[in-house]
Amino acid sequence: ACQKDVLIDHDLWSRLGNAKYHLFTPTVQWASPRNRANRRHRHRAVGAAEAPVAAGAGALEVEVDVGASDEDPAPEPEPAAKRAAEGGRAPTPVPSDSEPEHEALPQRQDDAEDADSSEHDVVKEIEKEFDSLPIEVDDCFFKVTDRLLDRLPEIREQAVVRQWVELLRQKPGLIFSNECLFRDLFREVVSVVQFFKADENIVRHCCVALGGMAEAMPALADDVCVALVNIMEMLPGSLVVQDVCVTKLGRKVCWISEMVLGLDMSQERPGALKPESQSRMLAAVRLAMARFGPDVAGSSQDDFRPGEIQENAFRVYCRLCSLPEVLEACGRDTSLVEFVLLEVFTALDIFHGPLSWCWSDTDASGIDSCLKEHHRSVLLQLAKQLSDQQHGGMHKEGLRIVVAKWIGAPMDGKSSEKRHQLERRLVLAGLFFNSGDVVTSVLFKALDRGIESGAAFEEELITSALRALNELKCLEVLEADLVNKVLFKIRDDRFRPKMHYCHAAYVGTLGMLAASRAAVAAPPFDKLTYYVVHEVIEIAKYWFNMYATESIIFESLWALNKLLTAYICFEPGLAIECWELATKVRLDETFSSWDMDSQYHCLSEFCTTSDGANALREAEKLLTKLQGQQLPF
16 A cells, blocks of 8 residues: 555566555655665664554555566565455554664664665755755654654655654754655654653754644644643753653644633644543643742753743643733743733734624625634633622733733834734733723723814824724623713814824724613713714715725724614614715715726625725615605605
C-alpha cells in the first residue's frame, strides 16, 4: 500500500506487467537507486518491526503476479512485512527506558555518508529557494532528521526533510498531503524525544516542531497537547524544556483551540481540546510557574526564560480559565492585567472572531448567521463572568482604572484602523463590566474637554465611543438609564464636530438610542424623538451635495428607518421630509448608479460594502415604509 510521498520501487513498478491496479492518489514519488539501496540497508538494520508502512484511505491497491527477479532477490518476509504487504501497517514501538541512550543504528560507512549527503543536499536546495535558510540548521537538526529517516524508510528523504524545516518555521506549512503520513511523523517525533530525552537541546528542538504540527494540522492539536504535557512531566527539572513546552502550549495549541476565558468561540473546531487535556495542561503550566516563575526565590534576573514562562502561562490561563480566575492569578500586578486584556482582545478580535461582527448591522446577509449567533452568546457569557465582588486583590474600581489605561494606549495603523480598533476595545471594556459606564465615561470626558477648551474635539475618540455604544446597545449591555444621558450629552449645541466620519457616527447613534426609547417612552412620539428625527434629516440635507459623504447619507437613512420601525409612523410634516430625502437619494446619480451596475447587485441582500449602495437600499426601505402612512400627496 502506498500514498503520496511514499517510495515506489521503480523496478517493481516496471515488472507489474498485466497487474490490475487502482490509483487513488494522483502523484507517486520515485526513489533513486542510491536511496533505495540505502533504505533497504537501513530497513534491515532497524528490523521489520520498526519499519512502518503507509496504509489507509487513498492507498494504491495492487494485485501482482510477477516472478522473482535475479537482480533484486526478495528476502523472506517477516510477520510485520507480511501485514504491510496485505495493506496494513506495522506499529512502531516506543523505545523503552532500558534502551541505550543515543544508540547509533548500524549501517555501512558508505551508506551513512550517502544519507548525510542527501540530507545536506535537501537543505542546500531549500537555502537556494529562500536565498537563506528560514530556520537555524544545527547538529540537533541533523540528529533528529537522521533518526526520522531511519524510522520512516517508506517516505522520501526530501519530503521528510522539507516537512521538518516547515515545522520549525514561525508559520509552518504542510508538505505531506496525506494525514496518515503526518500522524506517522508525529508518532516518530514523540519516539525521538524519548530516545534523546537526556539531551535537552534535542528535546527542545522536537518540541518546537510539535508546536508547528498543531498549527499545520489542527486535528492534531489535542495529541500535541498531550505529548507536550507528557514531556513536561518526563523532565520536570529542566528549565529549557519547561520553557519551550509552555511556549508552544500557549502560542500554538491554545491558539488553535479557539477558546477564550473558558468559552468555545467555534462551533466546529478541528483543534478542539478534550476536557482532560485542558486540565492536565493547566496543572502542568501551574507547576512550571511554581518551579521556574519569575517570583520564585533564586531565579536569575538575567535569564529571560522565567519571564517567558510567566507570559505564556497567562496565555494559557486566558484561553482556558474564566475572567475571575485569571484576575485572581494576576493578583495586584497591573502589568499582568494589561497583558490579559490585550491577550483576550487579540483572541476575540481575530478574523471572523466575536468582536469582528458589526452587531448594529441587522440587514447583512450572505454570512454564517449560526456562527454570528454563537459568537453573540459567547460575548454575553463573557459579560456575566465578572461579578461585583473583589477578584485577585483588586477592587472593581481598580480594575476599571487599568482598563481605562489600556483603552488609551497608543495604536498603530491608519486613522480609520485606529478608530475601528478603539471601538472594539471599548466594546470589550463594556462587556467586561456588563455595563456601558466605561464607554459613556470616556465619551463624556472627551466632550467636556472639547467644550471647556474651545479647541477642536477629539473626534476619533468620540466617533469610536459612539460606535461602541451602538454595539453595546445591540448586545443588550447598555443600560436604559444611560440612553437618555447620552442623548442629552451629545445633543449639546456646543458639540460641533467637523469630520464627516464623526457626523456619520453621531446620526447613527441618535437613531439607535432614540429608537430604543420607544419601549419606555410614555407618549408614542414624544418631543425628544421629534427633535431627533428633524435633526437627522437636516444633517443629511446639509451634507448631501458634498463630496464623499455617502456614509453620512447612509447613516441618516438607516437612523430614520430605525426610528420609523420603532414608532410605526411619523408626524405628517416629518414624513413628507423623509419621503423627499429618500426620493432625492433614489434619483441622484451618485446613488442610482448602484442600481444599474449588475456587478454589485446593490439592492440584493448580499452587498454591504459600499456606502452608496447601502444608502440606496435604505432609501428604498424608507419609501416602502412610508407608503403605509397617509401622506397629503
